Amino acid sequence: MxxxxxxxxxxxxxxxxxxxxxxxxxxxxxxxxxxxxxxxxxxxxxxxxxxxxxxxxxxxxxxxxxxxxxxxxxxxxxxxxxxxxxxxxxxxxxxxxxxxxxxxxxxxxxxxxxxxxxxxxxxxHKLLSRCGPEPLSNDFNGKYLHSLSRSRRVSVKSLIMNGQIVVGVGNIYASEALFRAGINPNRQAGKIGLSRYLKLGIDIKTVLAEAVAAGGTTLKDYIHDDGKPGYFRQKLQVYGRKGEPCSVCGALIKHKVIAQRSSFYCTTCQS
Ligand SMILES: [Zn+2]
The missing domain is CATH 3.20.190.10 (MutM-like, N-terminal)
Known part of the structure; x- marks a missing residue:
């Protein structure tokens, strides 16, 4: 996608x-x-x-x-x-x-x-009127995420993939940002403290900015504007790497379906 x-x-x-x-x-x-x-x-x-x-x-x-x-x-x-x-x-x-x-x-x-x-x-327009802020804009940061997460019982991964909270954080980038932030995607959003959200906010921006700079990551259906397949394989550390060793600690990357989406994470590096 x-x-x-x-x-x-x-x-x-x-x-x-x-x-x-x-x-x-x-x-x-x-x-x-x-x-x-x-x-x-x-x-x-x-x-x-x-x-x-x-x-x-x-x-x-x-x-x-x-x-x-x-x-x-x-x-x-x-x-x-x-x-x-x-x-x-x-x-x-x-x-x-x-x-x-x-x-x-x-x-x-x-x-x-x-x-x-x-x-x-x-x-x-009805398609756009309920969209949350852009992740790369100044309206979005960890403090904002923290304030909207209070008393929410959904997983942190579901929270950051909710387009009314923040737009454009898809499954691949949610998985990668949570790995960088050291947060287990299963954790309840309302139970994560401000300092961890501040790091997550920065990691979401960084992972997306790097992907934009690389021209988008690899996806089989994506065709580049010049008609050639435009697959720029961004270095993904966890997404799609089930059973492979974690690049940081060597433990095997785990896969689990969270809110109907494939999630990849390291149980040692992410808590
Ligand atoms: Zn690890």
């Missing part, structure tokens, strides 16, 4: 190619995504100039003259910019042509992604 660093990498890649260009044609091949592609998207987009692409949580916000195209990659979605002459691939659901040369294609085999339009401020 594309996580925040993959979405950020996608944003940077396609911004560079498309910003300032105008839409000359739109083709919709399959409207049935998590939310249906609006029926009037073709007439809405044609003739508009793409002013800017920003990201909020894992949503990409394409700012046009008259509003915003909101795109989410879901479980298996990808965006590629290709030549308009490149043959369409299976699972390419919408194509947006810019100036007869550049074609933005949204591909999503599992169709959990979405492409919708809003003519108002996207922050007030």
């Amino acid at each position: 594309p996580e925040l660093p993959e979405v950020e990498t996608t944003k940077a890649g396609i911004s560079r190619l498309l910003k300032g260009r105008w839409v000359t044609a739109v083709k919709v091949h399959n409207r049935k995504l998590r939310l249906p592609i609006p029926i009037d998207i073709i007439t809405t987009l044609e003739g508009q100039t793409l002013l800017e692409i920003t990201r909020r949580a894992k949503y990409l916000l394409f700012k046009f003259d008259d509003g915003f195209l909101i795109v989410h990659l879901g479980m298996s979605g990808s965006l590629r910019v290709v030549s308009s002459l490149t043959p369409k691939q299976k699972h390419d659901h919408i194509e947006i042509e810019f100036g007869h040369t550049h074609c933005l294609r949204f591909r999503d085999p599992r169709r959990f992604g979405l492409v919708v339009w809003t003519s108002t401020n996207p922050a007030t």
